[in-house]
Amino acid sequence: MRKFAVCGVSKRANDMFIRPMISTFAATSELVGLLDHDPKRFAVCKSTFPKIANVPEYDEKEFKKMVAETKPDTIIVASRDDTHVEYILMALEHDIDVITEKPMTTTARDSRRVMEAEKKSKGEVTVTFNYRYSPYHMRIKELILSGKVGRVTSVDLNWYIDTYHGSSYFQRWNRKREFSGGLSIHKSSHHFDLINWWLDQKPVEVFAFGALNYYGPESEHNPLQEDGRHCKTCQVKHECPYYTRWNSRSNSAIVKDDHIDSDEARKDGYTNYRPDQCVFDSDIEIEDTYTAAIKYDQGALLSYSINFSLPYEGYRLAINGTKGRIETTEFHAPSRVPFPVPEQTIEYFPLFGSKETINVLKQEGGHGGGDPIIQEDIFMGEDPSRPYKVLSGSKDGAYAVTTGEAVWKSVKEKQSIRIEELLHQPTYSG
The missing domain is CATH 3.30.360.10 (Dihydrodipicolinate Reductase; domain 2)
Structure with a gap:
């Protein structure tokens, strides 16, 4: 039984890793820990997957505690892009394998740090380029x-x-x-x-x-030069073509976001996460x-x-x-x-x-049928009958x-x- 801990309880983590782990690959895989900065994400994840109700939860600063208590064989990294590098490096420091979402890091410098750390570690890094x-x-x-x-x-x-x-x-x-x-x-x-x-x-x-x-503010589609608007409450959203193309006037209470899992999460939102910031803000x-x-x-x-x-x-x-x-x-x-x-x-x-x-x-399956195949390689090992390598390092x-x-x-x-x-x-x- 291979034990996994997940850093970043995102929609991607839920759909790509947790769902198949506790269903298709449950005979050989076990989820032993969840780490995130937002308790709401734990609640949404566990309401989606009642089977994992008793899986321990850890704050983003408790990586070492999670490793000590749950002893995972593999860390799955599916958090915000800029946080990937620290979780990868900490896992390699503990000689633990890593499966990380793309991009592996957000800079060439951090990518080099990962490669150098991997050379010194017993752990290996896999990047899920599906x-x-x-x-x-x-x-x-x-x-x-x-x-x-x-x-x-x-x-x-x-x-x-x-x-x-x-x-x-x-x-x-x-x-x-x-x-x-x-x-x-x-x-x-x-x-x-x-x-x-x-x-x-x-x-x-x-x-x-x-x-x-x-x-950005100079867009010819911007209906009003004003920063800080949000689609959910914007007074000029029905003059915005990016909004009206995908939202009707009678169904505009909840902004669509493909990166949120459930109706519960869409209604209440995650902590410090706004999926409806104005696309015309000057801070873009x-x-x-x-x-x-x-x-x-x-x-x-x-x-x-x-x-x-x-x-x-x-x-x-x-x-x-x-x-x-x-x-x-x-x-x-x-x-x-x-x-x-x-x-x-x-x-x-x-x-x-x-x-x-x-x-x-x-x-x-997702991504043109690619997701189920990469999940098999992740949870079962690479297909030995395939004459070329696909899984990324x-x-x-x-x-x-x-x-x-x-x-x-x-x-x-x-x-x-x-x-x-x-x-x-x-x-x-x-």
Whole structure:
């Protein structure tokens, strides 16, 4: 029986880890401790999962006490992004394995601290990059490994976040760089890891542009120049297109938030947590639009863009190689798309020959069916029949975070940023 303690009793912790731990994998897994700064989160978690009513609860400052009393084999970290590093380091100091949500940390410096600590510890770090586990993404990996595209020369990845999902980052703590690292880390690290894994190459150098185009006080959609508003009580919310697109006039008492678990939590809220801060506040300090050019150590080039305020959500991908090209387009959350969307396929174009259309067997579950598969690897060990590695470690987490930080630093400093300098120098002065 493997014993787990959870740091950060978030919706992600509940859905991704606690639910399968006490159901699908209950025969081999035991939840022995919950740690968080907010007692309300314990109450919501235990009302959702009555089976864990007697699991001990610990304040965020009681990590050592939790370890001493519950003796976990593995720490699961699903707290706010900026807190990940301290829980990871404390777990490694106690020679305990760590499973952490992405991003592993919010800075290259903290990623380096994790890798250095892991070398001295008996514990190992796993980063839950579940995008790798999408059946489509695994099929693309297999196509590249089979040699069908030859040596990869360039990748085009354009990621689109719709006005429902995109605006949510600017209503919560994510809008503060000190908490999230900015969206080039909080969100784009997922995408950078996916590219790193597909290519099996290291990013070397980044040049990027970025801007705040849709949110903040200068937005052309801002109905009133006034700070401190909240959607729940805002007097001009029915003049705000980000609100009216997703909320009717007669059903506006509770602001929707996909990061809250239950009706109870939505009604009363968590302590010091507001999911309905105004997207036009002047204290918003992150970008909502990026484009980046990234060079890899074996010669591949990535052209990447992401936009956090678009009419629909999904991505367009093309991978070019010396023997052919892969293309695919995905529409996420089709229920939010105001037009019919096609079924996703993978198109393969040999350099000299006719196109092949590849239909992928879909799986049930979150993130395109990826969540149940990564949960099996987490709780049962990696699938021994799989001919390639999917589960991520601290090095993968570090390169994804560092690429995201390099994007932001390039935007800020208006120059290219070298990944190894950012990741390995004690202090970086670009």
